[in-house]
Amino acid sequence: MGKLWNHWYQIYVVIILHIKLIPLYGVWWLYRRFWNPETPPFWGVWCVQAGRVLWYISVLIWSVVLVAMILVP
Numbered sequence: 001m002g003k004l005w006n007h008w009y010q011i012y013v014v015i016i017l018h019i020k021l022i023p024l025y026g027v028w029w030l031y032r033r034f035w036n037p038e039t040p041p042f043w044g045v046w047c048v049q050a051g052r053v054l055w056y057i058s059v060l061i062w063s064v065v066l067v068a069m070i071l072v073p
Helices: 007-035 042-071
Strands: none
Touching: 007 042
């Protein structure tokens, strides 16, 4: 059957994560920056923070995947 963690699986995971996470972070950054930068609503602040956390997780996973693709034959 081969390894589940092959190169195509890694690429698929990375693409899906970035398609989902980058717009989530970007939308809330734009909202906070341009819509109401002084006093954003409480839920907006939490969504921006959640977007940042997801962005950092995405970058971390991207780095791990790149290392795995280099090290795993």
